[in-house]
Amino acid sequence: QTRFKVAVLAGDGIGPEVMAEAHKVLNAVEARFGLTFERTEALVGGAAIDAVGQPLPPQTLSICQQSDAILFGSVGGPKWTGLAPDQQPERGSLLPLRKTFDLFCNLRPGQIYPAFAELSPLHPRVSSQGMDVLCVRELTGGIYFGEKGRGEDSAFDTQTYSTAEISRIARVAFEAAQKRSHKVTSIDKANVLQTSILWREVVTEVAKDFPDVALEHMYIDNAAMQLIRSPQQFDVLLCDNLFGDILSDELAAIAGSMGLLPSASLNGSGFGLYEPAGGSAPDIAGQGIANPIAQILSAALMLRYSFGLEDAAKAIEQAVQQCLQQGIVTRDIQPDSSYGTADVGSAIANAI
Amino acid sequence: QTRFKVAVLAGDGIGPEVMAEAHKVLNAVEARFGLTFERTEALVGGAAIDAVGQPLPPQTLSICQQSDAILFGSVGGPKWTGLAPDQQPERGSLLPLRKTFDLFCNLRPGQIYPAFAELSPLHPRVSSQGMDVLCVRELTGGIYFGEKGRGEDSAFDTQTYSTAEISRIARVAFEAAQKRSHKVTSIDKANVLQTSILWREVVTEVAKDFPDVALEHMYIDNAAMQLIRSPQQFDVLLCDNLFGDILSDELAAIAGSMGLLPSASLNGSGFGLYEPAGGSAPDIAGQGIANPIAQILSAALMLRYSFGLEDAAKAIEQAVQQCLQQGIVTRDIQPDSSYGTADVGSAIANAI
Numbered sequence: 001q002t003r004f005k006v007a008v009l010a011g012d013g014i015g016p017e018v019m020a021e022a023h024k025v026l027n028a029v030e031a032r033f034g035l036t037f038e039r040t041e042a043l044v045g046g047a048a049i050d051a052v053g054q055p056l057p058p059q060t061l062s063i064c065q066q067s068d069a070i071l072f073g074s075v076g077g078p079k080w081t082g083l084a085p086d087q088q089p090e091r092g093s094l095l096p097l098r099k100t101f102d103l104f105c106n107l108r109p110g111q112i113y114p115a116f117a118e119l120s121p122l123h124p125r126v127s128s129q130g131m132d133v134l135c136v137r138e139l140t141g142g143i144y145f146g147e148k149g150r151g152e153d154s155a156f157d158t159q160t161y162s163t164a165e166i167s168r169i170a171r172v173a174f175e176a177a178q179k180r181s182h183k184v185t186s187i188d189k190a191n192v193l194q195t196s197i198l199w200r201e202v203v204t205e206v207a208k209d210f211p212d213v214a215l216e217h218m219y220i221d222n223a224a225m226q227l228i229r230s231p232q233q234f235d236v237l238l239c240d241n242l243f244g245d246i247l248s249d250e251l252a253a254i255a256g257s258m259g260l261l262p263s264a265s266l267n268g269s270g271f272g273l274y275e276p277a278g279g280s281a282p283d284i285a286g287q288g289i290a291n292p293i294a295q296i297l298s299a300a301l302m303l304r305y306s307f308g309l310e311d312a313a314k315a316i317e318q319a320v321q322q323c324l325q326q327g328i329v330t331r332d333i334q335p336d337s338s339y340g341t342a343d344v345g346s347a348i349a350n351a352i
Numbered sequence: 353q354t355r356f357k358v359a360v361l362a363g364d365g366i367g368p369e370v371m372a373e374a375h376k377v378l379n380a381v382e383a384r385f386g387l388t389f390e391r392t393e394a395l396v397g398g399a400a401i402d403a404v405g406q407p408l409p410p411q412t413l414s415i416c417q418q419s420d421a422i423l424f425g426s427v428g429g430p431k432w433t434g435l436a437p438d439q440q441p442e443r444g445s446l447l448p449l450r451k452t453f454d455l456f457c458n459l460r461p462g463q464i465y466p467a468f469a470e471l472s473p474l475h476p477r478v479s480s481q482g483m484d485v486l487c488v489r490e491l492t493g494g495i496y497f498g499e500k501g502r503g504e505d506s507a508f509d510t511q512t513y514s515t516a517e518i519s520r521i522a523r524v525a526f527e528a529a530q531k532r533s534h535k536v537t538s539i540d541k542a543n544v545l546q547t548s549i550l551w552r553e554v555v556t557e558v559a560k561d562f563p564d565v566a567l568e569h570m571y572i573d574n575a576a577m578q579l580i581r582s583p584q585q586f587d588v589l590l591c592d593n594l595f596g597d598i599l600s601d602e603l604a605a606i607a608g609s610m611g612l613l614p615s616a617s618l619n620g621s622g623f624g625l626y627e628p629a630g631g632s633a634p635d636i637a638g639q640g641i642a643n644p645i646a647q648i649l650s651a652a653l654m655l656r657y658s659f660g661l662e663d664a665a666k667a668i669e670q671a672v673q674q675c676l677q678q679g680i681v682t683r684d685i686q687p688d689s690s691y692g693t694a695d696v697g698s699a700i701a702n703a704i
């Protein structure tokens with residue numbers, strides 16, 4: 001297969017700017033590898049609210065349904081924070097997309113690049129030891145989607161997990177660990193939560209199918225602490241939806257280079273949503289200084305996981321590495337840099 | 353009142369060693385201020401499991417009931433990790449104590465002391481800006497104590513919060529902020545959880561009674577990130593039970609000096625449980641090198657919050673500061689130190 005359909009949801013803030021650079025890179029990949037990425041743009045988030053009154057319009061959903069993958073920019077901004085929670089750009093677009101497409105598996109790598117260890121807010125005695133963690137987060141279950149409600153003077157949320165939900169995300173984590181450093185740290189609160197006790201049991205059971213991967217269980221509070229003290233001890237973090245939300249952001253903060261971190265949200269049949277880990281950064285939107293690398297690396301993940309184009313994905317990743325080495329980076333990476341968003345995107349596209 | 357009854361639950365690991373130093377300090381306070389702390393020791397945690405088969409024996413509970421406060425050491429260790437969750441030393445003692453005495457309010461300060469900023473795992477460019485945060489955590493509600501259960505292939509936990517539960521802990525946070533830097537950051541996940549939406553509403557309402565305190569709301573994932581990036585932005589963190597569990601440990605990791613951090617768990621009538629933030633540290637137990645300061649500062653909090661002895665509490669805190677300044681510290685604070693647990697405890701007692 002050489003033809004793939006991509007739903008492009010650029011969104012708000014820096015989304016459209018960094019997406020423009022991802023387009024350049026995808027064009028370069030098309031040319032070099034003889035591929036066609038048929039791209040259809042659609043409204044999402046605040047831009048969609050402004051245009052048609054809702055963060056995930058039906059026409060956007062139908063474009064996604066007719067595509068092989070979703071390349072997502074970022075959504076949200078101060079303009080829409082006053083809206084009701086389920087009408088807000090982030091929640092109102094991401095949660096229904098995850099549920100509609102059963103995107104149960106969220107992958108978020110967090111790295112300290114030795115050459116850029118100074119970007120990390122950790123002490124050099126910690127950051128110099130490096131970090132290369134993959135956070136595997138369950139994305140369609142748990143307290144996010146359990147029964148919830150409101151009484152007159154009270155409210156409740158329910159966290160539920162089934163054996164099937166836990167085992168399918170656990171398998172992804174163990175398979176990922178097999179291609180990495182062969183260690184899974186499963187996060188739970190089994191000293192308090194019944195869902196965590198089940199989580200621990202199921203993960204322990206799944207681990208038997210992966211004798212070459214070491215499994216460790218860790219309480220969420222301890223993990224929040226260990227990630228700061230000695231992040232180099234981790235390889236793959238396996239988390240439920242809520243704990244993964246928290247730890248993946250903590251991990252990104254530790255890496256210190258939000259502008260470099262992509263993410264992938266996958267279902268069981270190769271469909272996925274790919275987005276930068278950072279937000280819409282309204283404070284720097286429109287200035288041409290946003291870092292496009294996270295968006296470009298998200299496109300690389302799309303080629304790998306949804307299209308099976310490993311070579312093309314690697315080509316993008318190598319081109320990114322080359323630019324990083326050459327110092328062609330935006331000022332979030334090097335404060336005195338004079339390169340802008342478009343310079344970095346073009347350099348990466350040219351390197352392909 | 354000059355006579356107070358203290359239930360002393362030293363527990364496991366380094367618990368008994370550091371408690372011995374707290375006793376020295378309390379003796380010194382008795383002498384200097386003409387007070388009597390009538391102390392009754394009781395079994396708890398693994399020590400209680402070994403002696404009488406349960407982590408919180410009835411006789412311990414009744415000693416606590418007859419006391420004005422509980423001074424708690426630390427519990428747990430590798431010996432007991434195989435037990436069922438509700439039989440384990442930590443959970444099996446702390447959760448029932450919190451519930452029995454309605455200890456709804458957990459206070460955990462986290463500081464980067466300028467003189468010891470190098471202890472923090474944060475980069476000097478961050479840690480040199482200092483940090484002085486008080487985490488106020490709701491301790492008897494939420495997902496810890498909601499309905500929970502297990503089906504054949506599934507499990508569930510329920511998080512519930514009432515207006516009354518939220519407002520009483522919010523008041524504590526605002527009152528604390530009035531004595532500090534007049535800022536409360538309330539943590540929730542109001543873009544996903546109904547309990548968080550209620551939390552935000554109630555906290556916003558309570559804030560109206562404290563016009564001199566600035567209120568800010570922050571999502572838990574963002575807070576996990578901000579705490580690492582710029583901890584100096586925070587004054588008082590107001591958290592529910594689960595988010596407080598995670599953030600207070602993250603805060604402790606950032607401070608980098610677990611051995612210096614006390615905690616207080618209070619109810620509405622002055623009764624409280626006071627314990628070091630760190631664990632039982634079985635790896636260094638029995639060697640006489642554990643840092644007794646967190647235990648000693650926990651005793652100071654007991655004098656302040658349960659006994660209303662502000663002067664005596666301050667005297668302990670000043671004595672601790674004096675020892676820190678003189679470098680009379682254990683090797684977790686200064687790796688080349690030759691002072692042990694007893695040296696530090698005696699120095700603090702002498703300074704009173």
Ligand SMILES: CC(C)[C@H](C(=O)O)[C@@H](O)C(=O)O
Pocket residue numbers: 090091094095245543544573
């Ligand atoms: C916007 C929000 C609902 C979402 C989440 O909590 O999952 C976001 O924080 C994320 O991690 O993608």
Ligand SMILES: CC(C)[C@H](C(=O)O)[C@@H](O)C(=O)O
Pocket residue numbers: 191192221442443446447597
């Ligand atoms: C032992 C455990 C149940 C407890 C908690 O989660 O509250 C502990 O982590 C704490 O923070 O005191």
